[in-house]
Structures are given as C-alpha cells and as structure tokens.
Amino acid sequence: MTAPERRAIQNFLEGAVDLDDVVARTVRLLAQLTRQVAVVQYPSLTRSTVRHVELLSMAPARLMLVLITDTGRVEQRMVDCPAPFGESSLADLRARLNSRVAGRRFTDVPSLVEDLPEGFEAEDRGTVSTVLSTLLETLVEENEERLMIGGTANLTRFGHDFPLTIRPVLEALEEQVVLLKLLGEAKDPGVTVRIGHENAHEGLNSTSVVSVGYGSGGEAVAKLGVVGPTRMDYPGTMGAVRAVARYVGQILAES
Numbered sequence: 001m002t003a004p005e006r007r008a009i010q011n012f013l014e015g016a017v018d019l020d021d022v023v024a025r026t027v028r029l030l031a032q033l034t035r036q037v038a039v040v041q042y043p044s045l046t047r048s049t050v051r052h053v054e055l056l057s058m059a060p061a062r063l064m065l066v067l068i069t070d071t072g073r074v075e076q077r078m079v080d081c082p083a084p085f086g087e088s089s090l091a092d093l094r095a096r097l098n099s100r101v102a103g104r105r106f107t108d109v110p111s112l113v114e115d116l117p118e119g120f121e122a123e124d125r126g127t128v129s130t131v132l133s134t135l136l137e138t139l140v141e142e143n144e145e146r147l148m149i150g151g152t153a154n155l156t157r158f159g160h161d162f163p164l165t166i167r168p169v170l171e172a173l174e175e176q177v178v179l180l181k182l183l184g185e186a187k188d189p190g191v192t193v194r195i196g197h198e199n200a201h202e203g204l205n206s207t208s209v210v211s212v213g214y215g216s217g218g219e220a221v222a223k224l225g226v227v228g229p230t231r232m233d234y235p236g237t238m239g240a241v242r243a244v245a246r247y248v249g250q251i252l253a254e255s
Contacts, residue, residue: 001243009033013247019043019072023148026224026248031151033240036228037173039211041183042146043071043221043252050101050109053135055094060084063127065134071221071252079134082126089124093131106139145180149173154228172203173227183211183223191238196230206230210237214245215252224248 001009012029016022023040030038054066063079096119100112113132117125152173155166172178178201182194194209208230213220224245226237 001239005033006243009243010247013244013251016251019074022072022248022251026244027148027150030224030226030240030244031154033244034226034228034232034237035151035154035157036226036232036237037149037151037154038224038226039147039149039179039183040224041180041222042148043069043073043215044145048073048221049103049105052102053094053097055090055097055131057085057087057090063090063131065131065138067135067138071215075138077134077138079131081130083123085124085127089120089127093120093124093128097131097135109139110136147176147179147183149179151226168203169207169227172201178204182209182227183225191242192225193234193238208232208234210234210241212241212245214248221252 009029013022013025016025019042023042026040027038030036030040048069048071051068051070054068056064056066058064058078061081061084063081063085065077065079067075067077069075096116097113100116101109104112113135116132117128120128152170155169182199182201182204191210191212196208197205199205199207199209204227206229207227209225209227210232211223211225213223215221225241228237
C-alpha cells in the first residue's frame with residue numbers, strides 16, 4: 001500500500017473512542033479498501049489478559065464490577081451482596097484482587113483467586129465469594145465470540161461471478177457461527193486464503209475468504225478478513241487486510 005493510504009488507515013482508526021468504535025471503523029475501512037464484505041471478530045476474552053478490575057459501591061449491599069481487558073474491552077456487572085459491604089472493605093478487596101489478577105491471562109484467574117475469601121473477616125467472606133463468582137462468570141461467558149460485518153452490498157457488483165444467484169452467499173453471511181468458523185479455523189496468525197470449495201460451508205463455495213489474526217504484543221486475539229468473489233484482486237486484498245490488522249493491533253496495544 002502507498003504511504004498516503006497507510007497514513008489514512010492509521011488516522012481513521014486512531015479516531016476511535018472505544019473497542020466497539022474500533023471494530024466498527026475497521027469493518028467500514030476494510031469494506032471500502034477492498035470493495036468486498038468485511039468481517040471483524042471482537043477480541044476473545046479467553047485470549048485476553050486482565051488490565052484492571054474496578055469495584056464501585058452502588059448501595060450498602062450492591063456493587064458494580066467493571067472488568068477491563070488488555071484489548072480495551074470493558075465488561076460491567078451488578079453484584080448483589082449477601083450483606084452490607086463497607087468502603088474500607090471494598091478498597092481492600094479491590095487492591096487484593098488487582099494484585100493477583102492484573103496482567104494475568106483469563107485462564108489463570110480462577111486458581112489465583114480461589115483462596116482470596118479466607119483473608120477477610122468472616123462477615124465479609126460471603127460478599128467476597130459473590131464478587132469472585134461474578135468475575136469468573138464474566139470470564140467464561142458463552143456469548144463472548146462476537147463479530148461485526150459490513151459491505152454486504154458490495155457483492156451486488158459481482159453478480160456475474162456467482163453461478164446462479166448471490167442468495168446462498170447472503171444467507172451464509174447471516175450465520176455468525178459460519179463466519180466465526182471461517183475466521184477461527186486457521187491457527188496461524190498470518191494471512192490465510194481460502195478459495196471456492198476450500199470453504200467448508202456450501203453457501204460460500206463460490207467465494208474466497210482472506211483473513212488474518214490481529215492483536216497486541218505479537219499475539220493474535222481475534223481475526224478479521226473479507227469475503228468476495230473468487231476472481232478478486234488477491235495481492236491487493238491481502239495487503240489491505242494485513243495493513244489494517246497491523247494498525248488495529250497497534251491501537252489495542254496503546255489503548
């Protein structure tokens with residue numbers, strides 16, 4: 001890509017205000033650059049690390065737990081405590097919790113906090129256990145795998161490239177499970193290209209999928225890519241996908 005194109009990508013993505021905005025801008029940018037259908041997977045919690053856990057008092061027996069990841073993802077949960085929990089106890093729990101989990105992989109968190117309630121007074125242990133249960137439930141939520149898609153209308157420009165109709169392609173694109181499988185099959189974080197029948201889903205047999213991993217610190221936390229006709233500009237598409245992934249990873253690392 002040319003230097004002006006790279007600067008335009010960087011400037012556009014750097015204007016994002018949060019993770020949802022980063023993903024939305026990435027989808028829009030990929031669709032515009034490649035004139036294909038863009039697909040961007042949200043960073044997976046299971047491949048993330050904890051940046052910070054915040055605990056806020058909402059009422060004497062109600063707290064808000066805020067989980068912030070290294071990818072900028074923010075999860076909020078309300079916690080109903082079995083008994084009132086004072087500000088000093090809350091500050092103590094916040095400090096002890098972050099000293100154990102900040103900077104650690106999500107998969108390590110359960111073993112790191114299992115004995116934490118034992119360090120508190122008997123009357124506070126029930127609340128500490130409730131907070132930890134809420135935290136662990138957040139880490140293993142089944143709905144964590146999300147993605148955003150854009151540029152579907154671009155397919156209408158390639159009607160002659162599809163044997164009968166683009167309807168099977170559009171139907172396949174509506175199934176997020178199909179797209180997540182396409183993006184997630186390749187364990188290699190490098191660029192992956194699947195052409196025609198290399199795509200397992202029958203509805204996508206007339207398309208090509210170009211995908212790549214993105215993330216911070218050189219480790220992929222999710223995938224992004226494009227779906228288009230088999231007669232696409234492969235060098236140009238691969239270059240655009242790779243460049244956008246690189247800038248998204250930089251933004252996540254700096255967020």
